[in-house]
Amino acid sequence: MNNLCIRFRDAILPIAGIIAAWQLLAALRIVNPVLFPSPVQVFFAAGEMIRSGVLWTDALVSLRRAATGFFIGATLGVLTGLLTSRVRIFSIGLNPLFNLLRPIPAIALVPVAVVWFGIGEQSKYFVIAYSVFLAVWLSTHHGMEHVPDIYIRAARSLGASRGLEFFQVVIPASAPHIFAGLRFGAALSFLSLVAAELTGASAGIGYRLEEARQYILVDRMFVGLVELGVLGATLDSIFVWIGHRLVHWEQA
Amino acid sequence: MKLSLSIGKTGNLSGAGFGQLFWRLFGRLNPYRRDNDSPRHHPGMSVEDKRSETTERTPLHGSPDERAARALAEPGGPLIECRALTHTYHTRLGTRITAIADVTLAIDAGEFVCLLGPSGCGKTTLLNMVAGFLAPTAGELRLDGKAIHGPDPDRGVVFQDYSLFPWLTVESNIAYGLLMAGMSAERRKAEVGALLDLVGLPHIGAQYPFELSGGMKQRVAIARALATHPAVLLMDEPFAALDAMTRESLQRQLLDIWTRTRKTILFVTHNISEAIFLSSRIVVLSSRPGRIVEDIRLPEDSRPRKRTSPEFNRLYERLAQAIGVEGSE
Ligand SMILES: Nc1ncnc2c1ncn2[C@@H]1O[C@H](COP(=O)(O)OP(=O)(O)OP(=O)(O)O)[C@@H](O)[C@H]1O
Ligand SMILES: [Mg+2]
Numbered sequence: 001m002n003n004l005c006i007r008f009r010d011a012i013l014p015i016a017g018i019i020a021a022w023q024l025l026a027a028l029r030i031v032n033p034v035l036f037p038s039p040v041q042v043f044f045a046a047g048e049m050i051r052s053g054v055l056w057t058d059a060l061v062s063l064r065r066a067a068t069g070f071f072i073g074a075t076l077g078v079l080t081g082l083l084t085s086r087v088r089i090f091s092i093g094l095n096p097l098f099n100l101l102r103p104i105p106a107i108a109l110v111p112v113a114v115v116w117f118g119i120g121e122q123s124k125y126f127v128i129a130y131s132v133f134l135a136v137w138l139s140t141h142h143g144m145e146h147v148p149d150i151y152i153r154a155a156r157s158l159g160a161s162r163g164l165e166f167f168q169v170v171i172p173a174s175a176p177h178i179f180a181g182l183r184f185g186a187a188l189s190f191l192s193l194v195a196a197e198l199t200g201a202s203a204g205i206g207y208r209l210e211e212a213r214q215y216i217l218v219d220r221m222f223v224g225l226v227e228l229g230v231l232g233a234t235l236d237s238i239f240v241w242i243g244h245r246l247v248h249w250e251q252a
Numbered sequence: 253m254k255l256s257l258s259i260g261k262t263g264n265l266s267g268a269g270f271g272q273l274f275w276r277l278f279g280r281l282n283p284y285r286r287d288n289d290s291p292r293h294h295p296g297m298s299v300e301d302k303r304s305e306t307t308e309r310t311p312l313h314g315s316p317d318e319r320a321a322r323a324l325a326e327p328g329g330p331l332i333e334c335r336a337l338t339h340t341y342h343t344r345l346g347t348r349i350t351a352i353a354d355v356t357l358a359i360d361a362g363e364f365v366c367l368l369g370p371s372g373c374g375k376t377t378l379l380n381m382v383a384g385f386l387a388p389t390a391g392e393l394r395l396d397g398k399a400i401h402g403p404d405p406d407r408g409v410v411f412q413d414y415s416l417f418p419w420l421t422v423e424s425n426i427a428y429g430l431l432m433a434g435m436s437a438e439r440r441k442a443e444v445g446a447l448l449d450l451v452g453l454p455h456i457g458a459q460y461p462f463e464l465s466g467g468m469k470q471r472v473a474i475a476r477a478l479a480t481h482p483a484v485l486l487m488d489e490p491f492a493a494l495d496a497m498t499r500e501s502l503q504r505q506l507l508d509i510w511t512r513t514r515k516t517i518l519f520v521t522h523n524i525s526e527a528i529f530l531s532s533r534i535v536v537l538s539s540r541p542g543r544i545v546e547d548i549r550l551p552e553d554s555r556p557r558k559r560t561s562p563e564f565n566r567l568y569e570r571l572a573q574a575i576g577v578e579g580s581e
Contacts (some may be wrong), residue, residue, distance in 0.1 A: 150415045153385050157403035158429035158480060168428075172275060172419040245271040249418040249462050 037219040042226065045219035054208065059227060062193055062204040065121065069128025069196075070189040074182055077133045081140025081178070086166070091141075098137060106131040106192035110199055119200030127196040132185040139184065143177025144170055176247045183239040190232045205231075275419050329397055330358035331516050332382060332484060337391035338541075339377050351377040353541035354391070359518065359533075361483070364510055366527035366534045367520045370575055374542030375520040376412070379488050382518060383409050396483060405429055408477030410487040414469050416461040422448075422472050423457035429480035447475040450509060467498040471505070478515070487519045491526070503529055507555075524571045528564055529557050536574045546574045 019039050026038030033041070049055040084091040084098075106127050117123035147170050155169045197206025205224050212220040334357040341349045351374035359365050367375045380386040381393055384403040393400045395407065403409075408429075416425045426447055427440040435443070448454050451471040461469055470490050477485055491499045507530060510517055521527050527534050528550070536546035548567075550557075557564055 150411055150413055151417060153383070153403065154409065154411065154415045154417070154476075155428070156385075157383060157405065157407060157409045158476070159405040159432035160428075164432065167278075169417070172278070172417070175419070245269070246274060247419075248271040249460055 034216070035218055037222055041219045042222040045217070046223045046226075049220065049223055054203075055223070055227070058203055058205050058208050058224075059231065062197065062206065063231070065124045065196070065204065066128060066189040066193045068121075069125045069192070070132050070186060072125060073129035073132025073189070074136045074185055076129070077136025077181070077185065078140050078178060080133075081137045081144060084137070085141045085144035086170075095141075098134060102134050102138070105195075106188075107195035107198075110195055113196070114200050123200065124193070124196040128189050128192045131188045131192040135185045135188050136178075136181045139181025140174070140178050143174030143181070146177075147173040176250045179243050179247055183236065183243060186235055186239055187232065190228065190235070194228065272421075276424075331361040331363075331396055332357075332359040332518070333392070333394040333397075334358075334378075334382075335392040335394075337378070337381065337393055338389050339374070339381060339386060340389045341377075350541040352381070353543055355537075355542065355544055357535060357544065357547075359484075359516065361516050362514050364517045364530060364532045365519065366531040367518065367537060368524065368527045368534055368571065368575065369522060369537030369542060370539045371522055373537045373539045375522070375537060376488055378537075378542065379486050379518065379520050382484070383407055383486050405433065405480035406483045408480060408482035408485045410470065410473045410477050410485065410490045412489045412492060414461070414466070414473070414493075416469055416473055416476070418461050420460075421457065422453075422459050422461065422464070425461065425472060426476045426479050428476065433480060443479060444475075447479055450478070450512070451475045452505060465498075466494050467502055470494070470502065474506070474509070478509075478513070483516065485515050485517045487517065489520055489522070492521075492523075499526075506530065524568055524575070525559060527571070528567050529559070534571065536571060546571070 023039050026033065026036060026041075037045070046055065080090075080094065084094050109127050109130055110123075113123040113126045117126055151169050151173050152165060155165045160168065193204075194206040194209070197204040198210050201207040201210075205227055209221055209224040212218070212224065334355050337352060337355040337357075338350065339352045341351060343349060355378060367378060369375050377386065381388055382395075382400065384400050384407065400407075416422075417428070420428070423441075423444050426444045430440045430443055444457065445454075448457060451474055453468060453471055453475075456464065456468065456472075461472070464472065473490070474485075474487075491502050494502065503526060506517075509515070510530075519527075519530060532550055532552060534546070534548045534550065535544055536548075537543065538545045548571075550567075554563065
C-alpha cells in the first residue's frame with residue numbers, strides 16, 4: 001500500500017507540476033491565448049469533444065489502425081528477421097534493400113500508399129506496418145546474429161542439434177533484442193499513425209489535429225497532442241510491464 | 253537482496269511467473285522433442301555406452317563413474333590423443349597466428365591434467381579443439397581411438413565465462429543435456445538431484461543463474477557438464493573470475509568430485525598453485541606458438557598438497573621458471 005502511494009506520488013506529482021507551470025505561463029499572457037491555450041481551456045475543449053463523442057471514436061479508430069499496422073509489421077518483421085539471420089541467401093538478398101528503406105520516413109510513403117491502396121484503412125495499415133516492420137526486422141536480425149557463441153557451444157556440447165539449438169538457444173537468447181524491437185515498433189506505430197492520418201482520413205487523432213488546424217482551434221489540437229502522449233506512454237508502459245516478465249532474466 | 257532470492261526460489265507467480273511459464277512451454281513446443289527412455293535414442297551416450305546399448309547407465313551417486321573405472325580396467329590406447337596438433341588463426345587483416353604448434357600429447361582415462369601456460373599461449377585453442385569447437389589446421393586428434401568431429405556430449409565443457417542459459421532455471425540448465433538425450437522427466441529429476449548434491453548445492457534447483465554468485469554458477473556449470481556422463485571434462489580456467497577464497501574452496505570441491513567420479517579432466521589454467529594443487533599431471537605450454545615444454549606427473553600420495561610444503565614450493569619454482577624462461581624468448 002505504501003509502495004502504491006509512492007508510485008502514485010512519483011507518477012502524479014511531476015505531471016501536476018507541469019500542468020501548474022503551464023497554467024502559470026498561460027496566465028502571464030505572454031503569448032496570445034488563442035495560439036497557446038491554458039490547461040483549463042484544453043480541459044474544456046476535451047470536455048466538449050467527449051460530449052460529442054469524437055474523443056472516444058478518434059481514439060478507438062486510431063488505436064485500431066496502430067494495432068493492426070503494428071501486428072502486421074511486427075509479425076512480418078520477426079519472421080523476416082528469423083530468415084535473414086539464419087539463411088544466408090535471404091540476408092544477401094534482403095539486407096541491402098531494408099537498409100536502403102530504413103532512412104525513408106513513414107510520412108514520405110503516405111502519397112504512395114494513397115495511390116496504391118486508396119484513402120481507406122489499408123493505406124494507413126500499410127504506412128504503419130512499414131515503419132514497424134523495419135524496426136522489428138532490424139532488432140530481430142541483429143539479436144539473432146549476435147547470440148553469444150558460448151551459449152551455442154554449450155548447447156552443442158550438450159547434444160543439441162541445429163534445429164533444437166534454434167528453438168532452445170537462439171530464440172530465448174535473442175528474445176531481449178526482439179522484445180526491445182517490438183517496444184520501439186509500438187512507439188513507431190504511433191508516430192507513423194499521425195503521418196498516415198493527416199491525409200485521406202475522416203476520423204482518428206491525426207485527422208482531428210488536421211481538422212483543428214483548418215479552423216485554427218489550438219485548444220483542440222492540444223487535446224489531440226495530450227491524447228497521443230497519454231496513449232503512447234500507456235502503451236509503452238504496458239510493453240515494459242510485459243517485457244519485465246517475459247525476459248525476466250535481463251533486468252536482474 | 254538475499255531476501256528476494258529466497259522469494260524467487262519458491263517461485264512467485266505475481267512477479268516473473270508468466271514469463272517463466274512462457275519459456276517453459278516454449279521449450280516444450282519444439283517439433284524435435286523426444287521424451288522416452290529407450291537407450292537407442294541417447295545421442296548423449298558416451299562412446300562405450302554406444303558399443304553396448306543394453307548397459308544400464310548408473311547415476312552419479314558417490315561411487316566412481318562406471319565408465320572411467322572400466323576404461324582404467326581394460327588398458328587400451330590413451331583416452332585423448334593429440335598428434336602433431338597445430339592450429340593457425342587467419343585474422344581479418346590477413347595475418348596468420350599460429351596459436352598451437354606441433355603438440356603431441358596422450359591423456360589416459362582417469363587423469364587430471366592441467367594445461368599450464370602464460371596468457372595467450374594457446375591453452376583455450378587447444379581445449380577448444382578437443383571440445384570440437386575448432387578444427388585442427390594440421391595433426392590428429394582422437395578420443396578413445398576415434399577422430400574428433402565437432403562437439404559431442406562425450407566431452408563435457410566448463411567455460412571460462414559464465415555459460416549457463418540465463419532463461420532456464422538451475423534445474424533445467426543441468427537437465428539440458430539429459431533432455432537432449434531423450435531422458436524421461438522423472439529420471440532427469442533424479443539425476444539433477446544427485447548432481448546438485450555432488451556439487452554441494454542441493455537447494456537451488458528452482459533458482460535462476462542471475463540469482464547465484466559466481467562460484468555457484470561455475471559449480472552448476474560443472475554439474476551441467478557432468479550430467480551427460482562425458483568421458484572427459486574440459487575446463488577452461490573455470491575459476492579465474494572468482495575471488496581467492498571461493499577459488500580455493502571450489503578447487504577442493506573439484507578434487508573431491510574427481511576422486512569420487514574418477515572423471516578424466518583436462519583443466520586449463522595460468523595459475524601455478526592451482527595446477528599443483530589439482531593435477532595428477534601438469535603439461536606446460538610455451539608462449540606463442542604454444543609448444544609443450546614440460547610434462548610432469550605428480551605422485552598421488554602427495555595429496556592433499558599443502559601450499560606451504562617445501563615440495564609444493566620446489567615444484568612452483570620449477571614451473572615458474574618453465575613458463576618464465578620460455579615466455580621471455
Ligand atoms: N579468433 C581468433 N582470431 C585470431 N587470433 C586468435 C583468435 N583466438 C585466439 N587468437 C590468438 O591465439 C593465441 C592463443 O589464444 P588462446 O585464447 O588460445 O590463449 P590462452 O592461452 O587461452 O590465453 P588466456 O590465458 O589469456 O585465456 C593468442 O595469442 C591470440 O591472439
Ligand atoms: Mg583462454
